[in-house]
Amino acid sequence: MISRIDLRGRVLSRRELLEVLPRAEVDVEHAAETVAPILALVRAQGAAALRDLAERFDGVRPQHVRVPVAVLQQAVESLDPDVRVALDETIRRVRQVHAAQRPADFAVQVAPGATVRQRWIPVRRVGLYVPGGLAVYPSSVVMNVVAAQAAGVGSLAVASPPQKDHDGLPDEVVMATCALLGVDEVYAVGGAQAVAMFAYGAAGSDEVDDETLCEPVDVITGPGNVYVAAAKRLVRGLVGIDAEAGPTEIAVLADGTADAVHVAADLVSQAEHDPLAAAVLVTPSVELAGAVEAKLVDLVEATFHRGRVATALDGSQSAIVLVDDLEAGLDVVNAYGAEHLEIQTVDAAAWADRVTSAGAIFVGPFSPVSLGDYMAGSNHVLPTGGCSHYASGLGVHSFVRAVQVIEYDADALAQVADRIVTLADAEGLPAHGDAVRARF
Known part of the structure; x- marks a missing residue:
């Protein structure tokens, strides 16, 4: 079900740790070879290419590449009331956290008559991508849009793949969430072609399109598959990007006091995203490791996406890592730099304060990653693949620029x-x- 890596009794350098720790293998360079012609096609042909590519990759040819505003409003009206309440609460919490993120301007007088100021200026326009492959993510709409709005971005566009069973429109809850957030520029475009549309802009090609279907943006954000990551790599420099997101990751640093059911359930929760999702437990407790392995068998059999979860847990990207003690475990998780890191130990907050590399840290038994995915108020668009060593998760800072203003007499x-x-x-x-x- 899940492999073990036994590091007990071994003193490893950072380089050696990186070599032995599990990690999903994602070949972005190879994907870029596939993606490059798609970007060129969209750049040259605009909406005509977007419709052709939707038919090729999504199995449907959308009549409306840009979703009509009336369709967005209809999606809100048909939204399940319980889902509406949950979305409203998520939006409220995420707005509250992101409102506090905006960096402050400052001014320094270095000498009489000599002043240097720094202003934070939002980018003009952003393109926000919301996946729609193995799952659909209205929560990602919230994370992308609220961060950009809190930064003061004036023009926001959202793209999400057309759904074959929804007449070529994006998922209905995704569209409703856009409308709830006041975003009326929504495109039924997925994958690398959405990145191309945002980066280059796109001319209309059909009587239902405007002459200019989509204006180019300054920054593209949002998670996606390897082809989205490759497309972002190819347009980086022409536009800003948040990160080349890879498969989701969870690491759990736990001692013998952790509840095996909690740990196993959290590993399964992230494994259901993708067969390449990474689930890693780091612990000095052989007893906990055994208990988690046993619980995984039952939980995987009972979960809805059991095939996907089993593949992820059985993959080379997932493992239980045995260490001598929590100090050694801390070295392991800092080297790994997980997208999501849970600390389930005695004095968890103190251990969390010593973590130097993680996209987000979840402290204690009642702060599961699922909380951050939806309702914590934090952002769930986070660095993967070890990028947390140098990159931050999505936030207000992703959409503002620091401009220095120098004034001497x-x-x-x-x-x-x-x-x-x-x-x-x-x-x-x-x-x-x-x-x-x-x-x-």
């Missing part, structure tokens, strides 16, 4: 003029010094 510039000239000459750039001299 004549006396302030005169005080440093000679030193500027000295440094300019030292670098062999005398015209830099001349530009200062010209003012005196």
Whole structure:
């Protein structure tokens, strides 16, 4: 069901740990070879290519590439009342957290008459991708849209794959969520072609399309499969991206006090996303490891997506890692850099404070990853594949830029003029010094 990696009695360097720890193998470079012609086709043919590609990959040819506003409103009206209540609460909590994320402007007077300010400016327009393959994710609509709105982005567009059983429209709850959030620019476009549409823009090709179907954006965010990740890689530089998201990951650092049912259930919950999903338990407790293995057998058999879950847990990306103690376990999880990291130990908060690499940290037995997926208020679009060593999850910071504003008066510039000239000459750039001299 799930393999074991026994690191007890071994002292490993960071490099050695990275070699032995499980990780999903995702060949983005190979996928990029497949994706490049798709990007070129969309760039050249616009909506005509988007319809052809939907028919090829999604099995349906959408009449409306851009979803009519009336359809979005109808989706809200037909939304299950309980789902509406749950979405409203998720939106409220996510807005509350993201409102606190916006960085503050500042001004520093480095000398009389010499001021440097920093302003945070939102990007002009963003394209937000919401997957719709093995599952549909209205929760991802919330995470993407609320973060961009909290940043002050003025123009937001959402793309989600057309559904064969929904007349070529995106999932109805996805559309309803967009409408609840005030987003009326929604496209029935999936995969790499959605990334291309956002990056290059797209001309209309049908009598139901506007002449310009979609304007290009400045930033593209949102999770997706390997082809979405490859497309993001190819357009990076033309536009900003959040990350090349890979299969989801959960790591659990647990000691013998952890409840095996909780741990096993949490591993299964993330494994149901994808056959490539990674589920990793790091523990010094052989007893807990055995109990979790036993519980997994029962839980996998009972779960709805049992085939998908079994494949993920049995894959090389998932394992139970045995360590000598929690200190060694901390080294392992910091080297692994999981997208989601749960701490289920005595004094869990103290251990969590010592974690240096994770997309999000879930502390204690009543903070499961599922909470963060929906209702915690945090963002669930997080770095995968070890990218948490250098990258953050999605947030307000993903949609703003820091711009420095420099303002010196004549006396302030005169005080440093000679030193500027000295440094300019030292670098062999005398015209830099001349530009200062010209003012005196």
